[in-house]
Amino acid sequence: GQNIDQPTEMTATEGAIVQINCTYQTSGFNGLFWYQQHAGEAPTFLSYNVLDGLEEKGRFSSFLSRSKGYSYLLLKELQMKDSASYLCAVDDTGRRALTFGSGTRLQVQP
């Protein structure tokens, strides 16, 4: 089966750096996605990792360790608009669709 764990909530300060962790256990692995979701809106794609290492894209970076079943999303120079839920999703070879974690609600404070 699948098991994806993320912290439920995090709080950080504007201008700071925050790291959101995700651990997973799946029967197969085709890659890991991070999505951002503002309240009442559609999830939007942030990043995709399939190989070990760090993928950097502007203020956002995502890291993957397949051997540890672990990923993190790193947000730098936090802005108020970054307050949102961040969803970790795994592409499991045993499933036909992405499996999502419960999401981490990030609150950025002034």
Next chain:
Amino acid sequence: NAGVMQNPRHLVRRRGQEARLRCSPMKGHSHVYWYRQLPEEGLKFMVYLQKENIIDESGMPKERFSAEFPKEGPSILRIQQVVRGDSAAYFCASSPTRTTNEKLFFGSGTQLSVL
């Protein structure tokens, strides 16, 4: 280039009524996924369809729920005899193919409220 379109955005039904949720995928996308999201929770997979075919419905409740994606027109998620526990946000997503690393594009969702 319009994104994934869902309607209605909000739907209110009384217990026992039927709810029909529509999803038009992005142009050129033939793969549609439906997810349900309860307050403060993540997205739960319900069903995956291609044109005229249900590929995976392992996340669909066995009763009252059905989905279709006809050759012409939008995908429809149908909930019969709704109960209060069906109240949730229902998101549709689409992709052009179903290959590795294919990201999903989501619609804005339909918020179903059952009175």
